[in-house]
Amino acid sequence: MEMYIENLPSYRLAYVRQVGPYGPANAQAMNTLKQWADKKHLLNESATLLGIPQDDPASTPPEKCRYDACIVIAEFERLEDDSIEFGELSGGDYLICKVKHTAEDIQQAWNVIIPHLQTSGYRMDNKPVIERYRWELLHEHWCEICVPVRPV
Structure with missing residues (x-):
């Protein structure tokens, strides 16, 4: 598996929030976002989609995840719309892991990521993990797991 450290910039985001157990409803939230983004002509070769689970399901009740x-x-885009939320994601160092976008491959990646972090000189930072979907990877059914890290 390809893994490397990348310093991600801060991003301005448009997003749809799903509250409840992680699973199929997350995909529905992404589909809702894609439909909105397509209408706004944002779904193109330069698009970057992110999936951000905000809570740890091991310590958060499923109905509150x-x-x-x-x-x-872009910072200058004026897209105000009552059906969508806007916010920012602060940048920083992330361990990037390119994986096939299947539940099995993502689970297997975590079995490699955690031991890798223990020997890499980094540890997880206290920010959400990000699933990054860049246009060139999306159509090949790949994604990048972006794990926030800081030096030990």
Whole structure:
């Protein structure tokens, strides 16, 4: 598996939030976001979509788990719309892991990521993990797991 450290910039985001157990409803939130972004002509070769689980399901009741389906937007874009939320994601160092976008491959990736972090000189930072979907990877059914890190 390809893994490397990347310093992500801060992003301005448009997003749809799903509250409830992680699973199929997350995909529905992403589909809702994609439909909105397509109408706004944002779904193109330069688009970056992000899936951001905001809560740890091991310590948060399933009905309170929050998942944000996001698209990165330019700072100057004026897209106000009552059906969508807007916010920012602060940048920083992330361990990037390119994986096939299947539940099995993502689970297998976590089995490699955690031991890798223990020997890499980094540890997880206290920010959400991000699933990044860049246009060139999306059509090949790949995604990038972006794990926030800081030096030990």
